[in-house]
Every structure is written in C-alpha cells, then in structure tokens.
Amino acid sequence: MSSTASKAGSNVLRYSALAAGIFYGFTHQRSISAAEKAAAAQREYEHKQELINKAKEAYAKSKQPVSAVSTPSGQTVNQDPMSPNFDIEAYFSALLAKA
Numbered sequence: 001m002s003s004t005a006s007k008a009g010s011n012v013l014r015y016s017a018l019a020a021g022i023f024y025g026f027t028h029q030r031s032i033s034a035a036e037k038a039a040a041a042q043r044e045y046e047h048k049q050e051l052i053n054k055a056k057e058a059y060a061k062s063k064q065p066v067s068a069v070s071t072p073s074g075q076t077v078n079q080d081p082m083s084p085n086f087d088i089e090a091y092f093s094a095l096l097a098k099a
Helices: 002-062 088-098
Strands: none
8 A cells, every 4th residue: 555655645746846847937938038028129119219319310410501602702602592592603603612
C-alpha cells in the first residue's frame, strides 16, 4: 500500500508543479507582451510627435515673410510676385547688380 500511496503523492506533486509552471509561464508571458506593447505605443507616439514638430517647422518656415533684395541705391525690392507692389524690372535689376 505504501508504494501506491507514495506513487500517488508523487503524481500529485508532479502535476501540481506542472500546473504551477504553466500558470507562471502564462502570467510572465502576459507581462512581457504588455511591456512590449507599451514600448511600441510609446515609440509610435514619439514618432508622431516628431512628425508634428517637423510639420510645424515647415509651416512656420513657409509663412515667414519673403526677404527683400536690396538695390545698390539702398531701396528694397519686393520679391513676392503675387504682391500688387511687385516690380519685375526692379527685381531683375537687383539680381543683376547682386551677381
């Protein structure tokens, strides 16, 4: 009787250890997966934030006023061709004098 009792006790112990190992492995894998998902979400957020900052810089750069070219006489020439005060002759004269 003692051999069957010890065999049954060792089987209970063996299967209990197996169940505990499976439970530990499952919970450990879940924690690793959660940490990886959080890190991936953080990297994605930082990437989007970087793109937003680049877009803001590009927008600010595109909205800066167009610089004016100085003529030899000291006057500034409007370089914006959409401006009603744009003078193409003065613009080309200033470019030729600059070169």
